[in-house]
Amino acid sequence: MARVVMQGVVSVDGFVADPDDEVGPLFDWYFNGEDELLARPSGWRFTVSPASATYAQPFWDAIDVTVIGRHLFDLTNGWDGKAAAGEHLVVVTHRPLPDEWLAAHPDASTHPADSVEAGIARARELAGDDGLICVSAGEVGGQAFAAGLVDEVAMDMAPVVLGHGKRFFGDHTGAVLLDDPDQVVQGDRVLHLHWTVRR
Structure with a gap:
């Protein structure tokens, strides 16, 4: 079954952006x-340190499918029909994607889903058994995490x-145990961390 990784750039105090969706020096x-x-x-x-390039x-x-929420889709204009990483983009949204966007990007492999559960299910279909699904940090990632759909x-x-700002895990509250970090890589102005969710 495809692995689901919740990923994002985060501040030391746990935010992926400020209240106005600005990332400031995070990037x-x-x-x-x-x-x-x-x-x-x-x-x-991008041009990064050797350690960051080797890690990232x-x-x-390896990413086959990226899963995001409608807010990020609107902020980025759906990355103009090309997912930031992976061949497919799943957008969790309760509203249809804009007709003008769909007309402008007829070849985009962009798939709306009306819930996080449906979004991850669609991403699994697209990724196949051995694929990798990347769920963006924030509200959608936090919902997937809270629903037990995140593996890493x-x-x-x-x-x-x-x-203050937009939290890495969104509004998720509650205890979830992770295994010890299996990757800790020091880059230049960044620390790359990776955990597996304990089952």
């Missing part, structure tokens, strides 16, 4: 090195304290 590590980090199929190119490139390359948690922790 500085994407641009402070000399090694290329390539997001496919979007084609985005294989992870990004990956954080790119920037040395920033935002003080």
Whole structure:
């Protein structure tokens, strides 16, 4: 069965953006090195430290499906029809995707789902048995995490304290045990962390 990883860049105090959806210095590590980090199929190119490139490139390359919420879809204009990573994008939304967006991106492999559960189920179909599904941190990721649908948690922790904003786990509350971190990689202005959810 496809693995589901909840992933995002996060501040030390647990926020993925400020209340206005600005990331401030959280993403500085994407641009402070000399090694290329390539997001496919979007084609985005970043220059990061060697340690960050060695950690992030294989992870990004392995992603088959990205799952996001409607808010992030609207903020990014659905990444213009190309998922940030992976061949397919699943959007958890209670509203139809805009007709003008669909007309502008007829070849986009973008799939709406009316619940987190339906979104993960659709992502599993698209990813296949051996695939990797990346769920964006925030409300949708937090809902998937609370529903027991997340297998792994990956954080790119920037040395920033935002003080308030959009939380990595959204509004999720309650105790969930993770295994000890199996990856701890120090980059330049970022600490990459990875855990498996304990079952």
